[in-house]
Amino acid sequence: MDNKLSIKAFNHVALQVSDIDRSADFYANVLDLQEIQIPAFDYPVRWFSLGANRELHLIGRKENGASTGIRGNHFCLEVTDILQAEMYIKDLGIDYMPIKLRPDGVKQLFLTDPDGHYIELCEM
Secondary structure: OOOOOOEEEEEEEEEEEOOHHHHHHHHHHHOOOOEEOOOOOOOOEEEEEEEOOEEEEEEEOOOOOOOOHHHOOEEEEEEOOHHHHHHHHHHOOOOEEEEEEOOOOOEEEEEEOOOOOEEEEEEO
């Protein structure tokens, strides 16, 4: 079977957390994960290495607990060609958010599974 999205790697897991500093302390000091540098986001976020170019992204959520959409819980798959992936998804008639650039220049698009869970596709 062909890999029509050209997925090449699992990239990261993102978790919404109620207290970003408390959660970062847990992952750094309890699980001994190495915190890594992040792009200049305009919302609270901390990233940790999971080894082998895999990451954990902690994302501070609004105090009222409301969903923050794509900034919330999602997983990311790295693709070799984001334009090819976008054409494939579009041809299938699947709703998605158009390609955009993260603050660090990585191309990304988001779609949802049938239950509404966000999936990010990115091209590094």
